[in-house]
Amino acid sequence: MTFTDKLKTNPTALWSGVVLIACALIALPFALAMAGTTWVRVTNLAILFTLLALGLNIVVGFAGLLDLGYIAFYGVGAYVYALLASPQFNLHLPFWVILPIGALAACVFGVLLGAPTLKLRGDYLAIVTLGFGEIVRIFFNNLSQPVNITNGPQGISRIDPFTIGSFSFSQNEVLLGLNFSGPIKYYYLLLLVLIAVIVINLRLEDSRIGRAWQAIREDEVAAQAMGINTTRIKLLAFAMGASFGGVAGGMFAAMQGFISPESFVLVESVMVLSMVVLGGMGNIWGVIVGALLLSFVPELLRHTVDPLQRSLFGRLIVEPEVVRMLLFGLALMLMMLFRPAGLWPSKVRQRELADE
């Protein structure tokens, strides 16, 4: 049942639940801030990765196109923002102008990636998208000569934060007796963007385009026979998925104030793909859960592994970073062995895998 159908059956329970969740989400940053502003920053990064996972979900989950270079679009969005709002070219455009430009640029890159890959089957598509991601990153890392565009490995720093008039998103302010730190302000903005993206995704899923994607995913030849223009639909999948990455990238650049090619490596693409697959490919809510889980759990581990080892063994045997990566790898393997459809699979996937 879709969200709107559920609204009609039992509105009271649904709406009270929604109101409760809304209150919790609004109060969340202040609760986290009590434990330290770090946690608000971690939450912001988690939301960014959720945006990325939702974008990748369109490509991988809806349209069934294996993309191992998704982080390139994140990078494009981030660099577009950085180039238009930093001392690099001395341009300081406002963010509501830059973010759409970033999304558009990412779209263009999405089409650039999609165009040569239309005829490729699954595994070949994977390697080409991977190569594309690496090519984009290498360009970021090397476009400092002969013309300095991206400042190479040194990255671009002192990127403008979001500002509306004199209201800056990076300064602390006290409103209504509450301390709104920079990260908290970004949190609310990110939350709004996330909700918008979720709504767009939900509508897309049930639209003609969404169904066309599903058709292509299930059986491309049959879809073509049914009159679907597979070229157009596939390119649309890449472009739309990329645009979400572009927006997320722009916000990332503003929040951090500094970007470098190091943030857009292959490992990150793999991370986003893992979030989608672990969460439940094709299912928007599953993907969100996957993204949040894979963003928060490593951070929690970082904080708890050290004291835990000390209390259990009296000293640090294995560094938190190593434990974190080990657990991550094991989690990926075990999840695929026991729940290959993901934590919260879409109904279609479940049927697919149950039949085998």
Next chain:
Amino acid sequence: MEIFLQQLINGLTLGSVYAVVALGYTMVYGIIQLINFAHGEVVMIGAMVAFSVIGWLAANTALPPLVIVLIGTLAAIPACVGVGYALEIFAYRRLRHAPRLAPLITAIGASIVLQQVAMMIWSRNPLGFPQIIPNTVYHLEGATITLVQIAIIVTSVLLMVGLTLVVYRTRLGVAMRATSQNAHIAGLMGVNVNQIIAATFMIGAALAAVAGVMVGSYYGIAHYTMGSLLGLKAFCAAVLGGIGNLAGAMLGGMLLGIVEALGAGYIGDFTNNVFGSNYQDVFAFLVLIGVLVFRPSGLLGERIGERA
């Protein structure tokens, strides 16, 4: 001219390494249509085990260097074979019929685990691979070629020939080819499919072990992250040649190595230093994409029609 010859020699050596690793990828893919992303880490494990064994033998015994290297390689092979077998049984066996992404994610998880375990055992510092065989340099028309380079090229060719013989002249090979064409029917014909698949993984892993020793000796360095980039490039080589195809893997590997060497050497001159050797990897990927656009199944890949 001597520079060109030198680059060619560099490229051939690099390509030989890629080819041996690519063979492992392609064999597994040919049999079960699975990309074993953890293959690069198996190479790394081979290099690390050989590093430890060779180091210990060199320090504590007076055996001749060639024997030490041989023993090191022979020690690395069972280690890698064990890892390969474990991967097959624990990670991939259950996922043979799952959608394509599941074994991919498992492979990625496995490679992460292998890397971390290697880091815990061998520490995170770059380790100097013991250079005990005197690395004589031969001169050839102004270019140099070292003993290690010759050894690598020769070993690769021997391995490729050996593998081809196994696949096309032995019963095991017949069973492997049958399984790769249609596992179900092969099973009906009396082939123990599980065993054959396990054997394929093991042969691939043995190749990886030798490749690990080659890489370690050639660059003189072993590190727990050395497997990922190498695995990626070798995988590209396998795809370039047509994945699933043995000759394709060899061709792809050699081609990729030469393209990289010549690219790094000459891109700068051709583009007037706008694009220099730092774009070497881009060049390699672009060649790959270019080939795939015109021949979507790789250079020697079969033109399979879309399976409905």
Next chain:
Amino acid sequence: MNESRILAIGSALVVVLSGCGKNEPAPAPKADAAQELIVKIGHAAPLTGGIAHLGKDNENGARLAIEEANARNIVIDGKKVKFELLAEDDEEKPDRGPIIAQKFIDAKVAGVVGHLNSGVSIPASTVYAQAGIPMVTGSSTNPKLTEQGLKNVFRTVGRDDQQGPAIASYLATEYKPKLVAVIDDATAYGEGLGNEVEKTLTAAGIKVLPREKGSKDTRDWKAVLTKIKGKKPDAVFYGGMDATAGPLLKQGRELGIKVVFAFGDGACTNTMKDLAGDAAEGFVCSQAGIPVQAASSKFLADYKAKFNAEPIQYSPFTYDSTHVLIAAMQKANSADPAKYLPELAKISHNGASGKIEFDEKGDRKNAEMTIFMMKNGKIEPLAIIKGGASVKYEDFIKSAAATPAAPAVTAPEKK
């Protein structure tokens, strides 16, 4: 997902949130009843990854300083002070820098020693600046760090625009090359250093080949080296770390490139011997400070006794950075960053690495650069370059012995 599930999720979230406030309350340096003041100092460096051994070395230096300070029972503002070191791993990643910075700020540290990599220190420094926390680095050499105009950033090592010219002019005077090849590893550090070297060489009238680049993981340098060989340079300079410099040197010799190879501090370690074997003999390299061997003998002895290992490279500088923070706090008689920051800017401190004073940008005044050569498998200092003038190492040691080896820390002052 049905309605009751939404309700359940909502209630669960609310419950979790109310409990959330209790975990990890931000600790603060408050005096307890026994009139003790706990002052936290943060240290960040990569403890995992390719240069984890250097990160640990840095941390050890800071830790040694903290222990010494605690043993002296310092009193600030009438209260006995206990110093604590908060050590974090920044994984060499630029985006971990700001996160660790935020963590330190939340934990209310009084100052930070770190980071190690310039690429991580630079983004982290802006976060520290926003919170007003002083940051003293013992190993970040990129000039940009102190060119940002932040008042809270200091460094006890030299800068790459001092180090680059130092090794470049040494190369020019000793080897008199007419053509030099410069390679870098396309990282912020390597590229920056390569640029400085190229600038100095060109200014001295030496021709420099177009830049060749690798990456921080490059092992196969044959293609690049073959290309360079064809151009016949008289010297080769590489900006990068030892993990990639070792293979570079080894393969260069294998290809028959016989000219001198020069490196920066990233490759100026004894690990080069393991990685390049016999090819490592005779390369030159620079470090952005005095050599470890020239650090005060007290520091060397204490380090060896506590950690049962030799200091590797920058631990004397992190040791001094920590002591400089503590000395400033003593001078200002307060651990409040706002109060002791001005004292830090004008401090004059005799440390394990010599006399430390900061200029108006936060750089160390008259920082020394050391030129090394690898002889018989170990790097040996050849000369010290200070203020543009080059002094042979033996003479430097003699003159240092003439001025009495200063105590490691200034005596506590009472205000």
